[in-house]
Amino acid sequence: MLKTVETETGETPSFLDPSDAARRDCEVAAAELRFGRPVVLHADETYVAIALDTATARDFERFAVATRGSHALFITTERADALELSAPNGALVPLKDLSYERACELGYQLESPVPETWFDAPASLSALNELSRLALLLPALVVAQIDQSDPAFAGVAEIAVEDIEAAGDAETRYEIVARTVVPLRDVEKAEFVVFRGGLSQRDQVAIVVGEPDFERPVPIRIHSSCLTGDLFGSLKCDCGDQLREGLRLIEARGGGVLLYLDQEGRGTGIGAKMRAYGYQSHGLDTIDADAALGFGADTRRYGAAVAMLSALGVTSVELLTNNPNKAAFLQKAGITVSRRTAVLGEVTNENRYYLTTKAERAGHSLDIALIASALVNK
Numbered sequence: 001m002l003k004t005v006e007t008e009t010g011e012t013p014s015f016l017d018p019s020d021a022a023r024r025d026c027e028v029a030a031a032e033l034r035f036g037r038p039v040v041l042h043a044d045e046t047y048v049a050i051a052l053d054t055a056t057a058r059d060f061e062r063f064a065v066a067t068r069g070s071h072a073l074f075i076t077t078e079r080a081d082a083l084e085l086s087a088p089n090g091a092l093v094p095l096k097d098l099s100y101e102r103a104c105e106l107g108y109q110l111e112s113p114v115p116e117t118w119f120d121a122p123a124s125l126s127a128l129n130e131l132s133r134l135a136l137l138l139p140a141l142v143v144a145q146i147d148q149s150d151p152a153f154a155g156v157a158e159i160a161v162e163d164i165e166a167a168g169d170a171e172t173r174y175e176i177v178a179r180t181v182v183p184l185r186d187v188e189k190a191e192f193v194v195f196r197g198g199l200s201q202r203d204q205v206a207i208v209v210g211e212p213d214f215e216r217p218v219p220i221r222i223h224s225s226c227l228t229g230d231l232f233g234s235l236k237c238d239c240g241d242q243l244r245e246g247l248r249l250i251e252a253r254g255g256g257v258l259l260y261l262d263q264e265g266r267g268t269g270i271g272a273k274m275r276a277y278g279y280q281s282h283g284l285d286t287i288d289a290d291a292a293l294g295f296g297a298d299t300r301r302y303g304a305a306v307a308m309l310s311a312l313g314v315t316s317v318e319l320l321t322n323n324p325n326k327a328a329f330l331q332k333a334g335i336t337v338s339r340r341t342a343v344l345g346e347v348t349n350e351n352r353y354y355l356t357t358k359a360e361r362a363g364h365s366l367d368i369a370l371i372a373s374a375l376v377n378k
């Protein structure tokens with residue numbers, strides 16, 4: 001017969017430890033938003049929210065009725081800027097007499113009329129942006145302040161701001177689930193090491209190339225997934241070239257590691273990235289297109305990268321990148337970046353604007369003159 005385990009105080013301990021409970025609440029809340037269902041947020045006040053990205057017109061109407069018309073659209077600072085509103089914590093636009101279509105226009109569409117009334121959002125609502133990031137949804141939410149025990153929202157998933165913060169710790173918890181050699185066309189020896197963990201238990205892959213010398217700075221590339229560039233050879237970016245050039249450089253140095261991180265579209269997801277491409281076809285650059293959708297210049301996190309490098313025994317690296325943020329992040333996490341080596345893919349008419357924007361607006365170490373001359377010399 002099973003015996004009940006008791007703590008020193010005589011209570012039966014919960015199967016979930018507190019950080020797991022915070023993580024579970026966070027994952028459930030993100031999943032609910034993804035299904036178009038509401039989530040109750042306990043902050044300085046109690047709020048309820050649905051994501052405009054997944055809520056249907058019917059959900060929107062039901063929400064308006066349940067909140068007795070007190071609902072408002074919560075948009076980020078970047079989206080507010082795109083609407084020419086200066087709102088350091090994001091803006092709240094009252095929706096009482098506004099339609100679902102108007103809310104979508106204000107939330108993420110190009111050429112939306114500026115709202116007549118709006119307010120600065122309380123800082124605590126930024127927790128909702130964190131949930132939409134986790135759910136890979138546009139950060140445009142319909143919110144309302146409610147009483148803690150509003151019967152209209154009984155049974156709805158609940159999350160406290162502190163739990164969203166506490167769950168962040170999970171972003172660095174990863175376990176190896178498989179290590180297997182995979183023969184590659186261009187690399188003589190490649191071992192795929194699959195890690196599982198983080199906040200949403202998504203799998204992340206490290207490719208150990210050749211025989212890395214872990215006593216010396218290990219050549220590494222931290223590559224964020226780009227379905228269009230890596231797999232389909234899209235001309236809009238240089239990701240595919242960088243991926244293959246990264247592997248080639250690592251092999252040429254005798255061995256190292258390529259981390260292939262599941263953060264498509266700089267962490268915004270393939271849906272948002274394709275919407276951003278749509279806006280780019282109207283002339284916006286890569287950063288302004290993301291901002292029009294409510295995103296900051298780069299929403300990626302590198303906790304997984306640090307966890308994977310540590311598990312593989314990498315403490316000092318030669319980092320193959322043009323992105324100084326990646327180097328800064330590793331240094332901050334205690335991994336020594338002994339050297340940074342540039343990796344440039346082929347410059348094309350289609351990706352020139354993208355590369356120039358990265359150099360001029362995202363601080364990437366890319367030589368604009370070189371980009372221009374690469375085209376002239378074609």
Ligand SMILES: Nc1nc2c(ncn2[C@@H]2O[C@H](COP(=O)(O)OP(=O)(O)OP(=O)(O)O)[C@@H](O)[C@H]2O)c(=O)[nH]1
Binds near residue numbers: 227264276277290320
């Ligand atoms: N949102 C958005 N993401 C893009 C766009 N073009 C490419 N991406 C994504 O940008 C990311 C590029 O990743 P990396 O090549 O690892 O990183 P990087 O910041 O360019 O730095 P490097 O190491 O120098 O290549 C991938 O996740 C792509 O899917 C775009 O126009 N919009």
Ligand SMILES: [Zn+2]
Binds near residue numbers: 228229230239
């Ligand atoms: Zn790309």
